[in-house]
Amino acid sequence: MTPRKNRLSRTLVPAAAGVALACAGGASAQSMSDVQKAAEARGLTTSDLLAAAKTYTPSGMKDEYLIFSSGGHSGQVFVIGVPSMRLLRSIAVFTPEPWQGWGYGVGNEVLAAGAVNGKENLWGDTHHPALSETAGDYDGEWLFINDKINARVAVIDLRDFETKQIIKNPLTISDHGGTFVTPDSEYVIEGGQYAVPWGADYAPISEYKEKYRGSVTMWKFDRKKGRIDESKSFAIELPPYWQDLSDAGKLASDGFMFMNSINTEMATGGIEDKKPPFEAGVSKNATDYLHIIDWKKAEKVYQAGKVEKIKGFPVITLATAIEEGLLHLTPEPRSPHGVDVAPKGDFIVVSGKLDPHVTVYSMDKIKKSIAAKKFSGSDDFGVPILDFDSVVEAQVEVGLGPLHTQFGPDGYAYTSLFLDSAVARWTLGGVYGAGTPEPDWTLVHKTPVHYNVGHIGVAEGDTVSPDGKYLVAFNKWSVDRFFQTGPLLPQNFQLIDISGKGTEMPVIYDMPIGVGEPHYAQIVKADKLKPWAVYPEIGWNPSKQELDPMAPKPKMERVVRSGSQVEVLMTAIRSHFTPEHVTVKQGDHVTWRITNVERAVDATHGFAVPAYNINLSLEPGETATIEFVADTPGTFPFYCSEFCSALHLEMVGYFMVEPAE
Amino acid sequence: MAPSIAERLIGPRVALDERAGRTFRFGAPGFFLLIARVLILVSLFLPYWHMELVAPQYPDNLHLTAHINHLSGDVAEIDGLNHYIGMRSLEEAAQFERSYGVYALILLVVMLEFAGWVHSRWAVLMVIPAMLFPAIFLLDLHLWMSHFGTHLDPDAPLSSSIDPFVPPILGTGTVGQFKTVASPGIGLILSAAASVTMLIALFFHRRAYLPLVRAAKG
Numbered sequence A: 001m002t003p004r005k006n007r008l009s010r011t012l013v014p015a016a017a018g019v020a021l022a023c024a025g026g027a028s029a030q031s032m033s034d035v036q037k038a039a040e041a042r043g044l045t046t047s048d049l050l051a052a053a054k055t056y057t058p059s060g061m062k063d064e065y066l067i068f069s070s071g072g073h074s075g076q077v078f079v080i081g082v083p084s085m086r087l088l089r090s091i092a093v094f095t096p097e098p099w100q101g102w103g104y105g106v107g108n109e110v111l112a113a114g115a116v117n118g119k120e121n122l123w124g125d126t127h128h129p130a131l132s133e134t135a136g137d138y139d140g141e142w143l144f145i146n147d148k149i150n151a152r153v154a155v156i157d158l159r160d161f162e163t164k165q166i167i168k169n170p171l172t173i174s175d176h177g178g179t180f181v182t183p184d185s186e187y188v189i190e191g192g193q194y195a196v197p198w199g200a201d202y203a204p205i206s207e208y209k210e211k212y213r214g215s216v217t218m219w220k221f222d223r224k225k226g227r228i229d230e231s232k233s234f235a236i237e238l239p240p241y242w243q244d245l246s247d248a249g250k251l252a253s254d255g256f257m258f259m260n261s262i263n264t265e266m267a268t269g270g271i272e273d274k275k276p277p278f279e280a281g282v283s284k285n286a287t288d289y290l291h292i293i294d295w296k297k298a299e300k301v302y303q304a305g306k307v308e309k310i311k312g313f314p315v316i317t318l319a320t321a322i323e324e325g326l327l328h329l330t331p332e333p334r335s336p337h338g339v340d341v342a343p344k345g346d347f348i349v350v351s352g353k354l355d356p357h358v359t360v361y362s363m364d365k366i367k368k369s370i371a372a373k374k375f376s377g378s379d380d381f382g383v384p385i386l387d388f389d390s391v392v393e394a395q396v397e398v399g400l401g402p403l404h405t406q407f408g409p410d411g412y413a414y415t416s417l418f419l420d421s422a423v424a425r426w427t428l429g430g431v432y433g434a435g436t437p438e439p440d441w442t443l444v445h446k447t448p449v450h451y452n453v454g455h456i457g458v459a460e461g462d463t464v465s466p467d468g469k470y471l472v473a474f475n476k477w478s479v480d481r482f483f484q485t486g487p488l489l490p491q492n493f494q495l496i497d498i499s500g501k502g503t504e505m506p507v508i509y510d511m512p513i514g515v516g517e518p519h520y521a522q523i524v525k526a527d528k529l530k531p532w533a534v535y536p537e538i539g540w541n542p543s544k545q546e547l548d549p550m551a552p553k554p555k556m557e558r559v560v561r562s563g564s565q566v567e568v569l570m571t572a573i574r575s576h577f578t579p580e581h582v583t584v585k586q587g588d589h590v591t592w593r594i595t596n597v598e599r600a601v602d603a604t605h606g607f608a609v610p611a612y613n614i615n616l617s618l619e620p621g622e623t624a625t626i627e628f629v630a631d632t633p634g635t636f637p638f639y640c641s642e643f644c645s646a647l648h649l650e651m652v653g654y655f656m657v658e659p660a661e
Numbered sequence B: 001m002a003p004s005i006a007e008r009l010i011g012p013r014v015a016l017d018e019r020a021g022r023t024f025r026f027g028a029p030g031f032f033l034l035i036a037r038v039l040i041l042v043s044l045f046l047p048y049w050h051m052e053l054v055a056p057q058y059p060d061n062l063h064l065t066a067h068i069n070h071l072s073g074d075v076a077e078i079d080g081l082n083h084y085i086g087m088r089s090l091e092e093a094a095q096f097e098r099s100y101g102v103y104a105l106i107l108l109v110v111m112l113e114f115a116g117w118v119h120s121r122w123a124v125l126m127v128i129p130a131m132l133f134p135a136i137f138l139l140d141l142h143l144w145m146s147h148f149g150t151h152l153d154p155d156a157p158l159s160s161s162i163d164p165f166v167p168p169i170l171g172t173g174t175v176g177q178f179k180t181v182a183s184p185g186i187g188l189i190l191s192a193a194a195s196v197t198m199l200i201a202l203f204f205h206r207r208a209y210l211p212l213v214r215a216a217k218g
Helices: A002-024 A032-042 A046-055 A108-112 A205-211 A295-303 A318-323 A363-371 A430-435 B005-010 B016-020 B023-043 B075-085 B095-117 B122-150 B186-217
Strands: A065-070 A076-082 A087-092 A130-134 A137-147 A152-157 A162-168 A177-181 A187-191 A214-222 A227-238 A243-248 A256-261 A287-294 A308-310 A313-316 A327-333 A336-341 A347-352 A357-362 A375-378 A384-386 A392-397 A402-407 A412-417 A422-427 A443-448 A453-459 A468-475 A491-497 A507-513 A521-525 A558-562 A565-573 A576-578 A581-585 A589-596 A605-609 A614-618 A623-629 A634-639 A652-658 B049-055 B058-066 B071-073 B171-175 B178-184
Touching (some): A065 A468, A130 A177, A130 A521, A137 A521, A152 A187, A162 A227, A177 A243, A214 A256, A214 A295, A287 A336, A287 A347, A327 A347, A327 A363, A347 A363, A347 A412, A412 A453, A422 A453, B016 B023, B023 B122, B023 B186, B058 B075, B178 B186
Parallel strands (some): A327 A384, A565 A589
Antiparallel strands (some): A065 A521, A137 A152, A137 A177, A177 A187, A243 A256, A287 A327, A375 A384, A412 A422, A422 A443, A558 A565, A565 A576, A605 A614, A605 A634, A634 A652, B049 B178, B171 B178
16 A cells, blocks of 8 residues: 555665665655754653654554544544544534534434424533443443533444434433443433433522432433433432533442532622622531432332433432432542542542542442441532442542542552643552552642643553553643634643653653643553444434434436425536426425445535525435525536536536526 | 368268377377367356456555456446546446357357367367457457547546556556556466467377378378
8 A cells, every 4th residue: 555655765864865765875754854954953851762763653654543632612522543643523413514414414314313392402512431341341332412502422433423313301401420331332321411401491599408319310321222212211300509511430330329418518600799609608617429320220129110200301300319228428638520330340539629639439338338238427518428438549649639540550540630721640559550560549740731631541541451552632722832822722641751761751742732621531552443434335324323214326317306305316426417407486395315436435426406495415326415495596616515526516516496486 | 073062161080990000199189179179168157258457545446357258357447437537337338249159169169169070170160259259359348448449428527637548457557556467367367378279289290181181192
């Protein structure tokens, strides 16, 4: 293949140049002194050059890892290569996106399913992507992501990197605690956040404690269908504590899940009435509650029918959850952000934003305390509280504003420090202790990042077998790192090399993200994915992932009229549409089916119709169906909106709508 | 008594006792013809000809392979590109040859079988068609390529920007931004090897039976 040849010639050229230099006594050929000169001209240091050597990816060389990053308010997912830090793709999810045709004729029905209270909602605030797992390890098949603003969950098929489903949570309206998957992706977990009355119905805030509720929803994922099966999903009622980030247990903690909460004070704000504002009220107590939920037991309770239908959705009530022993609380440092389960499932690491420690809980101790009913009391709702000292394994002082923790393969854990603007490396104890030269449970090093780091991602760093090697700090602020793009600045993804030990973990690349504010991202080994190069057959319907029996094929092209119903059967191939003239009458109901009959990789065609808000992206083999009423009379040249060939501009046709009499 | 026409056709028979001591002399023609038949039969299942089209936007190149009875490779993609210059669809080429090629080759194999039994000069006539087959294949291919390359649709999108052309059936050529690299397939090579084997068979055939024919004429 050409790229390999290129690489080969690159290695051969300097070698040949060396020979030439020796023979001719120096001419114009590349050597390390040229590298030095270029570096000096740009003021690059040796460590800069080393970083470049670790990250520079020549044309044709592929990345070893992929970041699947939330896109924040862009409502999208970004796919980024590591170590090159090149943006490979955006995936349209909750927000229309014209390049992918998303919302302009492609995926309209998926977006429509994301309506909130029957009202179209065309943006999202994606936060926490979750790659599907098999036995606690990424399998590269599916990606789930939440929309915090409206409590929705999307399913993305990684064969074609396209969103297949958006599901609206009927019980709540915000879901910072999603998405996380159980070790075999049996369930996609969506924890709610800001408490509201069921279904976000109205109730005065004075009735907060009585009417407002927290919840966690267990969406059953049907891997065969590639869809969340609502009919096998359920939720668990929780106190209105603003449950936050969550993680599913694995191995030693398989069957459990863990959720932080930030407002166990049940503060209701009211700064305008001289009441403590939320920021103060919510942070008043020294501790909040880590929620420990036995989801496997909860599944049995649901299957036994011990649920109440709320908003038409099965909910295990708080009373049932307590009675069945599904839910336990234990104190955690106040206003926590991340709760992260160690690779073997034995430790659960919680970071309280306002506490300089990470607090490490032992699953073994939690299980023993639950069995022995070693409670220090119960909360206002009767939920038993496990005694803190009986379940904690260690507390490690890592720095200011700890948020999220990821794990390496060797016994190191990494925690983002928002206030310190740094990433801390610290050692785990227990069975992990032998992997690191430093003593257990100690801070090893802090690498400054720029600036205000939120989440971090280590390659496969939240699975049962982390790869280490690379860590990416997903920084919220970039301040002075890039060209000043007006007052709105990009976020900064910083790549850190964590392949060394001890204090060696340098930043080796900065990548600006100028589209929305990403939150969490997962990093997966690229060879785990098996994406399609083209759709499997001509006439493929991506929304169903099957051959569409109605798809137009070559020689089937025609325009069929029956009364005021007009059906257009069209094909697209370089560089023409067939047919090229489509004439209808004003008011006709038009069903336009179009297939890209190409089989060549990357031979995508667009199909754009002016005045009708239509733009399809038709990848090779893809068929799409759009329906609309031809309400605007006129002459509309439709064209291919993806530069497909030398005669791309000529890939055009006329859609003519005769005015009604 | 003068030999009948049939006898003259199949040539002199070899007496068993004469044959017994000279296994190689009388066995060699049949043996080499058997090898030739096997080679031809095996070639039926193998590609006869490849063309590779090299252009910057196809890093893996485009491939076209001709078998005795079908085309394989990037036929649709090549057809798609060819429509720009007004070339007819590849599937329209050599339809007759592809439909009957297998039967024709089987017929040639049967003729080779008979050639082993014929000890007269007529054996040469039964071998020659099979021997010439690889050349006929290439000639036919060349004729189709010339026909397709020189009968382009004048109304095609790029008909004014390309002159009629005939890409070489072996070796490299250029069409638009494509470099064409044509090479024989393993089937064609086996078929050519069969031709050489036939030549060897005929040599031994002549050595074994010409003296007998001459003796019979007396």
